[in-house]
Amino acid sequence: MDDAAYRERPSRYAGAVLWTKTVDASGSALPVLPDGCMDLIWMNDRLVVAGPDTRAHHPGGTSGDRYVGVRFFPGTAPALLGVPACELRDRRVDLAQLWPSAMVRPLVDRIAGAGDQAAALEHLVRRRAAETEPADPLLRKLVGALDAGWPVAAVADTAGLGERTLRRRCLDAFGYGPKTLARVLRLQRALGTARQGVPLAETATRAGFADQAHLSREVRALAGIPLGKLLAQS
Incomplete structure (x- = not known):
């Protein structure tokens, strides 16, 4: 994978990884392989939850598209999101389908207007974590x-x-x-x-x-x- 296209670092949310991805000129991307994890992704001015995969996922995208995501340690995302992982298996779902739209809308606006969208997404996750019970x-x-x-x-x-x-x-x-x-x-x-x-x-x-x-x-x-x-x- 092109290092300029994908970067990651440990998140300040325990066990998670903060990553960014920019689609290259070909518009192609490597398949996302099953890893036991779930992600919260900022993409195309939306917050999307990527459920756990049982098979390779082939993301689309247009040259120049930029994605920002938090990849959670296996088993930790459902407590944060309030949804059993099995309901999201092999799915990509808008966060607004899982949480009230009145709750999601200001979060989307905040990230869209942030100078550092990766930091804004990470802040959202940490703030949510402070309001919920941690995973077992x-x-x-x-x-x-x-x-x-x-x-x-x-x-x-x-x-x-x-x-x-x-x-x-x-x-x-x-x-x-x-x-x-x-x-x-x-x-x-x-x-x-x-x-x-x-x-x-x-x-x-x-x-x-x-x-x-x-x-x-x-x-x-x-x-x-x-x-x-x-x-x-x-």
Whole structure:
């Protein structure tokens, strides 16, 4: 990805990332891959919530379009937004569909008129966070355990939850069940490792895949394109 087109930094809202993206002259953009996260995005004078993805999302855009977003740590956005993640799975929804329009309109006007729209969006998030109950700390522990490759049954036992209860909690917080979340996190681990130049067979082993063929199948299933092409685009 062109460094001039996309930038990110840690947000002052715990665990989140503040990012900006400008569409290049070709109007093309890399697919957005499932990562367990949700985003609040300022785009085309609108505030849009990007729900958790189970497949690659292909954003549109016109050359020069600029987007500003806050990408939340997995499981933290639903408490902030007041909407279960499963209701937004694989969707992009205007914030005005989730909150009263009388509440959203002044927020849109404030960001539109800001000299630094990224800072204004981040301020909105932090202000909202001060008015709402934080996400259950257990959710962060669930992400850590699944990202470490723990079996779902072991995660449920450690959390003191039955597997059905764990699945229900995951649907509300992450948008999908623990097995799907584990697959998504494993994909991201593998991509991070491969982008460091680690051979793909070793990447597959490190990330918890049975072998390189298994890794390739999962990339096709979740990203929609072959692994080699995905890495070449990164």
